Amino acid sequence: MRRTTIMTIVDVVGALADDSLNENMYLIDDNKSNGSLDEATESLKTAVNIGDVVTWTVFSLEPESYVELTKIEIDPQYCVPTIKYYPNSDVCYWEGTILKDLDSVPYSIAVIVGNSDTELITSDGPCFIQALQ
Amino acid sequence: MSQEITVLAIIDTEAALAANSLEGNIYFIDNLRKTGSTGVGTSDLNSMANSSHWATGEQAYEPLFNWLVFPLNGVVPTLPRDYIRNLAKANDNKLMNNIKISHPEHTNPTSKTEGNSDTSPKPITNVQMPKLDFVQTKIRAASGEIRDAGMKLIDREGSFVQATQPDLDYMNHILPRITAITGEAVDKGVLFPAQYGTPLAVDNGWYFSATVSSAVPGIYSYTLHITLYKLEQQNENEYIWEPMCFTHDLKITVVSNPMINGFTWAGLGYLPLPLEEQPIYQTSETFK
Numbered sequence: 001m002r003r004t005t006i007m008t009i010v011d012v013v014g015a016l017a018d019d020s021l022n023e024n025m026y027l028i029d030d031n032k033s034n035g036s037l038d039e040a041t042e043s044l045k046t047a048v049n050i051g052d053v054v055t056w057t058v059f060s061l062e063p064e065s066y067v068e069l070t071k072i073e074i075d076p077q078y079c080v081p082t083i084k085y086y087p088n089s090d091v092c093y094w095e096g097t098i099l100k101d102l103d104s105v106p107y108s109i110a111v112i113v114g115n116s117d118t119e120l121i122t123s124d125g126p127c128f129i130q131a132l133q
Numbered sequence: 134m135s136q137e138i139t140v141l142a143i144i145d146t147e148a149a150l151a152a153n154s155l156e157g158n159i160y161f162i163d164n165l166r167k168t169g170s171t172g173v174g175t176s177d178l179n180s181m182a183n184s185s186h187w188a189t190g191e192q193a194y195e196p197l198f199n200w201l202v203f204p205l206n207g208v209v210p211t212l213p214r215d216y217i218r219n220l221a222k223a224n225d226n227k228l229m230n231n232i233k234i235s236h237p238e239h240t241n242p243t244s245k246t247e248g249n250s251d252t253s254p255k256p257i258t259n260v261q262m263p264k265l266d267f268v269q270t271k272i273r274a275a276s277g278e279i280r281d282a283g284m285k286l287i288d289r290e291g292s293f294v295q296a297t298q299p300d301l302d303y304m305n306h307i308l309p310r311i312t313a314i315t316g317e318a319v320d321k322g323v324l325f326p327a328q329y330g331t332p333l334a335v336d337n338g339w340y341f342s343a344t345v346s347s348a349v350p351g352i353y354s355y356t357l358h359i360t361l362y363k364l365e366q367q368n369e370n371e372y373i374w375e376p377m378c379f380t381h382d383l384k385i386t387v388v389s390n391p392m393i394n395g396f397t398w399a400g401l402g403y404l405p406l407p408l409e410e411q412p413i414y415q416t417s418e419t420f421k
Contacts, residue, residue, distance in 0.1 A: 003303050005289060007143060007205055011164055026162050026174050030145050030205045040143075040160040040174030055289065057209035061164050062139050063201070086291040088223050091212050093290075 001051045004031045006044065006126075008058040012065035012113045021111070021120045035132040043124050047131035048098045054128075056081065056094040058111065067113050069094060074107035078128070104129050136194070136392055139164050140180060140383075142202040142357070146306040150363045155379045169386070179384040184347040188391040196345045198324070198385075200314070202359060204306040208289055217284045217305075220291065221267075267293040272362065272374040275312070282307075282374060286364075296370040307374060310360045311341045318353035318385055322346055345387060352386045 006029045014024040027044035029036050035047035048054065058069040072081040072094055081096035106127040110119045141162045149158035161178035163170050169181035182196045203210045213219070268286035273279050286294040288303045314326040326343035359381060362374035 003289070005205060009141065009143070009162060011162075011166070013164060014167060017167075023166060026160070028143055028145075028160055028205055030147060032145070032157070033148060040162065059209055059211045061141055061162060062137070063211075084290070086208060086212060086216070088220055089212060089216065089291075091209060093209060095290075 001053065002031070002034075002049065002131075003053045003055065004029055004046060004048065006046060006054060006056045008056055008069060008109060008111075009061055010058065010067045010111055010113060011061045012067055013062065015111075015113045015120055016116065019120070021122050022124065025109075025111075025122060027109075027126050031131070035129065037129070042122055042126070044126040045104075045129045046126065048102070048128050049131045050098055050101050052098045052131075054079070054081075054096050054098065056109070058093075060113075065114060067111055069109065069111050070119055071110040072096070072107060073110070074128075075105060078102055078105045079107075098128065102128055102130060136183065136196045138180065138182065138196055138198045140178070140198060140200045142200065142309075142311075142359070143205055144202065144309055144359070144361065145206065146204040146309060146361050147206045149379070150361055150377060153377070155359065155381050159381060161383065169388070176381070177383075179352070179386055182345045182347065182385055182387050183392050184350075184387075184389045186391050193392045195347055198326075198343045198345060200311055200341045200357065202309045202311055204309060206289070206306045207308075208287070208291060208305050210308075216291075217287055220287070221285045221293075224293065268296050268299055268370065268372055270364070270372045270374055272307075273376055275360075275376060279373060286372065301364065304364065307362050309362070310339075311357055312360050312378075313358040314341055314343065314355055315358065316353075316355035316382070318355040321349070321353060323349055323351075323353050323387060324355060324385065345385070347387055347389075350387050350389050352384055354382055354384050357381050357383060 006027055009026040011024040015021055018024060021042060025042045026040045027042065028040050029044060029046045031047050032039060037045040056069060056072060058067055060067040074081065078100050079096040079098055081094045083092050084095050085092050104127055106125055108122050108125040110121045112119055143160045145158040149155050152158065157176065159176050160174060161176065162173055163178060163180050165181050166173045168183060170179060172178045185193045185195045187193050270282040270284060270286050271279050272282040287305045288294055289305050294300065294304055318324040319326060323346050324343045326341055328339055329342050330339060359379050360376045361379065363377050364372050365375050366372050
């Protein structure tokens with residue numbers, strides 16, 4: 001079992017200006033050596049195996065601006081991400097376990113940025129792929 | 134106001150320390166992608182800095198660069214800067230409270246056992262002490278001096294790493310540091326870097342910033358000096374964050390284009406209102 005962190009970085013000003021996450025979201029994981037592809041893009045392909053635990057964190061490109069990860073949608077037979085909080089804080093992250101062997105399973109990430117109430121959702125979203133080992 | 138440019142460096146510290154190289158393990162993101170930066174999201178960033186005038190020809194301020202560096206293998210950087218210390222303190226208090234509750238005769242002078250009028254506190258004996266075997270860390274400064282790092286080791290979910298059978302694969306890496314910015318852009322007076330303090334909850338309150346001289350258009354290289362920290366076990370339950378120094382080259386392109394309002398794509402004087410729609414002014418009628 002491996003634990004993989006996926007950092008979700010949002011250019012909040014860019015996302016507000018475009019009303020889209022396209023080219024305004026950067027996903028980076030720490031599993032490139034096991035086959036993850038397209039690091040630091042909206043379409044990150046994270047290499048996983050069954051039993052792996054995946055953690056998503058989110059923060060904005062400018063520390064002053066606000067972003068919140070509101071939803072991760074993925075076929076529940078592969079992973080059921082849930083929100084968790086760091087102890088003694090209201091800062092959250094999302095976590096899910098890979099439940100089934102997979103070839104390629106796409107998912108989407110929804111965020112709220114700035115003082116907007118509207119969720120922005122990845123259009124050309126990330127996916128999980130089978131790890132090399 | 135100045136055009137604030139953030140250059141974020143995200144480092145896979147685990148992979149970089151294993152490979153002893155930043156190559157392929159560092160990702161740069163700036164907020165100038167729409168105005169012409171290239172290589173955003175790669176290790177080969179070329180940031181575009183516009184000139185310091187508006188489209189109308191009016192004087193604007195020089196662009197201002199901020200560099201922030203975070204480990205990919207850590208808790209999210211938005212946690213308060215004293216989070217780990219405060220967490221340790223809260224944990225200690227909780228353990229002490231548990232002792233008070235389970236052994237009131239040692240900590241509360243007013244509690245009496247039957248037939249005993251002595252109310253003085255008893256020496257603490259036979260108290261079942263909780264196991265306090267968390268991993269404490271020290272840090273080696275650039276001078277070689279070893280100091281207490283002032284924090285217990287946590288994992289990436291904020292739990293303390295136990296000294297017995299520590300799971301170091303999932304530990305929280307401490308923040309890398311930018312220690313200097315040098316190179317052509319600095320030598321030629323295009324970048325004026327300095328380190329500043331900030332109350333923001335990032336980078337322990339320190340960050341590198343630089344103003345850009347926009348009078349000299351061109352492409353200039355500069356070098357970031359970055360220190361990562363590698364956790365080495367010295368003795369049983371004694372760990373030291375050892376500094377490992379790296380450099381990485383980046384570029385900045387200074388152009389004579391005017392500054393741009395990111396919302397209207399125009400200069401100063403154009404408000405961010407949709408041009409095809411007339412603004413609706415509120416009147417007293419609106420509130421009736």
